[in-house]
Amino acid sequence: MRKTLLLLVMLSLAGCQPYSAHNEKTDEVKAAFGEWIEDVNHKDMHKLLSLYDEHADLHPTLSGKLRTSSSEIEDYFMHFLALSKLHAETSASHIQVFDDVAINDGFYVFSFEESGKPKVLKARYSFTYLKEANGWKIIDHHSSVVPNEAKHNATKE
DSSP: OHHHHHHHHHHHHHTOOOOOSSSHHHHHHHHHHHHHHHHHHTTOHHHHHHTEEEEEEEEOTTOSSOBOSHHHHHHHHHHHTTSEEEEEEEEEEEEEEETTEEEEEEEEEEEEEETTEEEEEEEEEEEEEEEETTEEEEEEEEEEEOGGGTTOOOOOO
């Protein structure tokens, strides 16, 4: 089902032109991403998980394991949100909207403490959203450490 949905999304994008950089849908996607950052910073697991579609995939920043179910995504964020003094902020963002599908990619920075020492982790991301009756939901989220920043070794499976 998940692969079929992603294939349909990709096929629908093939014939679509992105909307202009500033429009209502772009603002909605920007707000949805802002909610994600805010929920990470407030360590609000319930709100954070509600941003994901029930069939979403997550390629997480600090794990090599693809998360393909709500319970696997929750498991990842349970560990991620437990990082001491976790803070997220975006450093660059680019949003494209194709009818009821949107892609937001860019860079964000996570800061936290590990073994009492401050860590800063620069990562790149891509969020794919699907417009649903209750707003824009994340259907695919990929996040990885920027290659020259891959000095942090906090991989959790």
